[in-house]
Amino acid sequence: LSTAMSRLIKLLLLAQVSVSTCLAAWAPLNPEETLYVYTSCFDEWAPKDGTQRKAVAETWFKSWDLKPDNPGTHCFAKCVLEGVGLYDGKTNTMAVSRVVEQQKAFEKFNSYGPKEVNDLTSALSPIKPSSDCGQLYKVYTPVFEKFKKTIRSLYHGHKEVTEKIYKSLGSNIKQKDETYATFCAKKHLAKATKLRHCNIRQFSMNVKPDDDLKKYIDCLFKGYRYISTDGNFYVSAIQMNFRKVKWFFCRHQNSCMIFTKLETQKVTLKSKLS
Structure with a gap:
């Protein structure tokens, strides 16, 4: 050793x-990169108890709900926002322009378009974020709830779509079994x-x-x-x-x-x- x-x-x-x-x-994230963000943030902030951990996994990943409203969920949300580059912890700002870049990079694989992204960026722009997990969760959650469908599509939350991207990128992305x-x-x-x-x-x-x-x-x-x-x-x-x-x-x-x-x-x- x-x-x-x-x-x-x-x-x-x-x-x-x-x-x-x-x-x-910064560059738009592919499915392998977002998967790493989700799993690493889950490992860090999910409950350690097996039963609770499984329940939270169902809520966060299957239902795509930021619940329950507790410190673990708050910091999981912040971790993901930083991981995908939507929240910049160094400048304490929402990096709204990156949403447009993310949309353009994978638009051929998704059904949403510029209008949905424009609506999302308009909602994100006024947010005054905080480095505190709870405060960031408080200001971001209303936007997340309203635009959950668009956000989930933007950051590869649909298995059937990510499989198409993996196949399309081929050797340019680490495959799941590699x-x-x-x-x-x-x-x-x-x-x-x-x-x-x-x-x-x-x-x-x-x-x-x-x-x-x-x-x-x-x-x-x-x-x-x-x-x-x-x-x-x-x-x-x-x-x-x-x-x-x-x-x-x-x-x-x-x-x-x-x-x-x-x-x-x-x-x-x-x-x-x-």
């Missing part, structure tokens, strides 16, 4: 180089020799970097959501995954002791990413 952590640090530093040439502004490692390798390592391909996939320390490797790492870390589309590291996401791995090994492998050294390396890792 110590070697694995060293490899991770090397990959992160390589990714830090790659993002300098791979920066991108890992990000496989998707990124197909996209960026097609020219690599078999040995180089294997070494890269095994995170070998002897792989020499080139443009294809940088693009592969960039794709991989954005897929894992370790790097944002604008080139910033999500240090919290990396630390969260570290905690999940630690929990697994402590519970199932009886290997808690090995994490003592790795815990000290987290400080080094964080300083390299900051």
Whole structure:
């Protein structure tokens, strides 16, 4: 595991180089990206109790209702709004122009049109959001309730439509039954020799970097959501995954002791990413 952590640090530093040439502004979200937003926000804010968790999943995803009116739902709503780019937490504003971009990107797959989107943006524009989950929920919910059908279509809430998009985008989107490692390798390592391909996939320390490797790492870390589309590291996401791995090994492998050294390396890792 110590070697694995060293490899991770090397990959992160390589990714830090790659993002300098791979920066991108906000772009309309495809179904894979919105699915990640929904599931990660659910994991963070849904009740931990199994029965309650299942009930909330039905409410939030099947019925598309922002209920019950409680702190968990409030912060789930904020998390989703930030995740899809509709709420900009840095400027504390509603990024209304992105709604139009989202509509144009996938308009051929949906039945709604510019009129519905114009009505939605007109309703969103006067909103004065807050960084507080409860306050943001309070001002956004009336708009959500009135334009739920349009919002659900905009952000890929209909399975029958998303399946068409997955099929249409083909190899340009990570398919549901595909890992990000496989998707990124197909996209960026097609020219690599078999040995180089294997070494890269095994995170070998002897792989020499080139443009294809940088693009592969960039794709991989954005897929894992370790790097944002604008080139910033999500240090919290990396630390969260570290905690999940630690929990697994402590519970199932009886290997808690090995994490003592790795815990000290987290400080080094964080300083390299900051």
